[in-house]
Amino acid sequence: MIIVLKPNASSEVVEELLGAIEQRGLKPLHMPGTERVVLGALGDERMLHDLNLESHPQVESVKQILAPYKLVSREIHPHDTIVRIGNAAIGGNRFCLIAGPCAVETEERLRESAQAAKVAGATILRAGAFKPRTSPYAFQGHGEDGLKILAKVGQELGLPVVTEVMETADIPAVVEYADAMQIGARNMQNFSLLKAVGKAGKPVVLKRGMAAKVEDLLLAAEYILAEGNDQVVLCERGIRTFETATRNTLDLNAVPYIKQKTHLPIVVDPSHGTGIRDLVPPMALAGAAAGADGLMVEVHHDPAHAWSDGAQSLHPHQLKELSERLQGLLPVLGRSFA
Amino acid sequence: MIIVLKPNASSEVVEELLGAIEQRGLKPLHMPGTERVVLGALGDERMLHDLNLESHPQVESVKQILAPYKLVSREIHPHDTIVRIGNAAIGGNRFCLIAGPCAVETEERLRESAQAAKVAGATILRAGAFKPRTSPYAFQGHGEDGLKILAKVGQELGLPVVTEVMETADIPAVVEYADAMQIGARNMQNFSLLKAVGKAGKPVVLKRGMAAKVEDLLLAAEYILAEGNDQVVLCERGIRTFETATRNTLDLNAVPYIKQKTHLPIVVDPSHGTGIRDLVPPMALAGAAAGADGLMVEVHHDPAHAWSDGAQSLHPHQLKELSERLQGLLPVLGRSFA
Amino acid sequence: MIIVLKPNASSEVVEELLGAIEQRGLKPLHMPGTERVVLGALGDERMLHDLNLESHPQVESVKQILAPYKLVSREIHPHDTIVRIGNAAIGGNRFCLIAGPCAVETEERLRESAQAAKVAGATILRAGAFKPRTSPYAFQGHGEDGLKILAKVGQELGLPVVTEVMETADIPAVVEYADAMQIGARNMQNFSLLKAVGKAGKPVVLKRGMAAKVEDLLLAAEYILAEGNDQVVLCERGIRTFETATRNTLDLNAVPYIKQKTHLPIVVDPSHGTGIRDLVPPMALAGAAAGADGLMVEVHHDPAHAWSDGAQSLHPHQLKELSERLQGLLPVLGRSFA
């Protein structure tokens, strides 16, 4: 850690800080300059957390040298983690398609949409039973009844299922009926929930928050791994920016950046990332080209009458075509379609 | 609601949509133009939610005419709501100072910081027992033990207390020990939690999320009011932008805008809004001048050794001075210091 | 155009506005609702500009139905425009690689970097002679001397050249020595410059501004076309967001969105879009997969000693490898490498 002191910092403060650094087992360094005094601390920077150096009245700024996360870091764990969801896998050289409707509407409707996902080559089925909605007057999901329908349709088609948990209280039911738990963008920093899914011992798909930096996403994943669960799939689904032409700004830069920093797999959600049906296929291909380990795509057998997210749901034939294009593209990228 | 159709929309679709609008009890309008057909729907737009017009393949765009929220709207409820927290009140002409340390650290330390708040004229004490932290390695709060200390110190000083709830499971304890529940920025769209605090029947301080538009904040409040709890204080605490000089960008525009749109009171948190101690007093004054109903400010008896947020916590004498300046400023603004 | 009036709008105002709409040759519509009066105006909305309806004290909001741009719109001009820069072309089914160093440094150094571009299959050479730099203490470019070097090296290698114009006064020299003029992100809304390049009659590469919505970019292009110059290539080079891991956030959503809205070609600049060398190849591939008509990439024979943008410049072998991967990828996308 590098600590830049204010121009007027006293020599007493220099002594005090160097002593505190040494006391915590790090090697202190003193660099007196003409305009600022700079201090260094070599070793495990996490030991300095309780010093709260940013708060010190004579400290101008602090620069961390090491990443603030540890278990998710590729430096410590260089090999790709492969996350297994039912009989499917995410990570490594195979590319995974997760597809399904936004929400469980009725059993018949889910079955139709799920068949479309299966036909297109999806190996994991997605659909929400607990739905986070901006307005309290919008459809909120069927809850546990929806989970049962989801589990039934998944089993019929031989597809493992992933579905959202909105709070700790949802976890037991989701663990019973689903193969993986999804944390939505709005809950990415619901730390109580992160700890709880970390303990629940099922795979987690963790979506990036709308205002979350990549580092925040990795720290959110660190919460889950710190509870002993390393079966975490990250998901880039767009961030909120000033651009209003699309629902979100899909930040594909994050894909190769994250692949450098962590061993966890990352999938791209071009449905929420664009919010516009016709932009989903090109951005799905772009996500694959950027190096994602898979896609999470909304498909609906009848988008015009979907109960939610219809504007961004693919028609079955669009998902099929996308899948065929992916099968052409992936070998060029050194990957195979799972 | 105004519905703009795509250039190629068929007359069958026009008939279908007009029929659907009429069926839901709204008055349909047909406006055929040279380049686009435009449809209108006059009446309660919420009845059209399940049509999901945005998803229709022949719909280009949709414009809502009425606000999507209802109970929080000043149109329906023109008079200011005054929220009572213990013996204090927020809203109306009196200006309320909520102050205290970021977290409950120890009983002695809380007492010292709380006294500083009281001396400066704060009428509500704030401090966190459940702490949302970006990193799992940072201090996470004392939980229920912290709540007990907070309640004890609040009673000693005759100050009602507000403290954060991080998940539904925290509510019973917070309701027992505190006078108001705070929803943090990261949980503003934790809809399960919003519904639960709506049912818990204690006042709520709802902080704006880092990526939340004002409309999202009002819809989040609508969740709470929809459960029968109208004792909600909104809090502007800064949004996330590209500017890195300050921790967040305090959006004071939101204050007069929100006062126009809703009857609920709004306070400003210049501590999180800036992240820099010396910017807190001027931005606190700016918040008051913009028309806020109060402030929520972090103060610590010894910021250099605070366990969290020390860099943005005022020294006791700074809060005292700020309070004195507010007492000069508020009468000019037509308000009095509570 | 749809005009929503405030709840208290008077019938006199309704009459006044309907009259004004009719007077300008549009068809007025009157839609009295229970909570708001809505007016419509069918026809060429640009005729209403001088009414400044947004400013009217009894107008709540205005919704345009037609895009505010016209000449760049695909509705009016459905076929792809192909822009010819020297013997190269951008647009249509062929994919174009524009490459070169950030700046003209010396003739020898430019030659080495330009050869790397040529070897990798670039058909247009880029390099700056006038350099916009955030700091006045950074290298500002060689100006006209740089242009001469650029022209010389381009001719030697048979590559047309594109280079930035920073102000109207630069245009004559750039027109003399270069095959296309680039407008940088910081000048995207320098409207005087846009008009001047519109009149200069050479192709223009127009980079998206850091805070520019896609609509702003299209309106900036409209300025150029309105002067009679339709040889405009748009360039997505990243926008400024809260994410600091990368220099900018490359908004690839903009690529398929723009292809829908306009007939002009669009290229992607993954060098500025990421700011990090190792992210350039995957994001270049992603740009191609998203549907871009080409790439603009920085390459330097010795990035570690580049005078600017070294951190985001590819090594020659990296550009070569990228080019080979593109040649595998493009046929799958229905395109060929130019």
Add this chain to the structure above:
Amino acid sequence: MIIVLKPNASSEVVEELLGAIEQRGLKPLHMPGTERVVLGALGDERMLHDLNLESHPQVESVKQILAPYKLVSREIHPHDTIVRIGNAAIGGNRFCLIAGPCAVETEERLRESAQAAKVAGATILRAGAFKPRTSPYAFQGHGEDGLKILAKVGQELGLPVVTEVMETADIPAVVEYADAMQIGARNMQNFSLLKAVGKAGKPVVLKRGMAAKVEDLLLAAEYILAEGNDQVVLCERGIRTFETATRNTLDLNAVPYIKQKTHLPIVVDPSHGTGIRDLVPPMALAGAAAGADGLMVEVHHDPAHAWSDGAQSLHPHQLKELSERLQGLLPVLGRSFA
């Protein structure tokens, strides 16, 4: 400067960099840690610019210790600069009101609006003759004819005038007719223009760009001071964020932050900062409370018929009332109304 090397950095690179630092007259420091090697360079960091350390393949990150600007810095020039525009002054304890319509429309109309400004206590008149407009189809200003009208009306009322320069070619005319040149937000990083106004020797009002960090604004001002012109007034006018309720997000945090960092005065423009007439007065007061040296406000004698920016222009009586409230507020803030 602190230079963090990549984990695998070789000892040869360490030697090379330490040598290069020493050669440029700075004191090199070597801090070998367990996970990273960190180097330091104490002295004038600007001497290291040409090393382009960020580009070095074995450098992970670089942290500057000193601000990248110099002439604008309060460290070097601790006393407030007072900028004189005609017989008015900005900076120090007096608070300055700059007011006027968005654009020069006709002489009669300008006179009416200017009188409203004068009556309210404005000491500087603003109005645009060269107008930057997002659309080429919007009113573009009267150019030099507008300048003549502006000069005439200003003289009649005894008010110095400030007006925008859109490019270098506009400068001679603006210098002839106006007392100060304004650089608009879209031109804040038009570096050619910055240099040219630096040489023109008249005061400059420099507006913050929509995507500009405070540091970018200060570096833009540095361009002007580097040409020998220190008569620069900064202007906060809102940045572009995801919030769409207001035209921009007025970043008042920037006001006290900038007052710490630079000796130059700063004014706030609540008209562009909000885009909504009724939000202008509260945000003007908030700007004053945050510590601004003045305001720049749009006023129009008939906003409903203004040719541009009518929605954000105050009515004359509103400016008068605002001025009266400011006169009550400023003494409490230790300032007087100029």
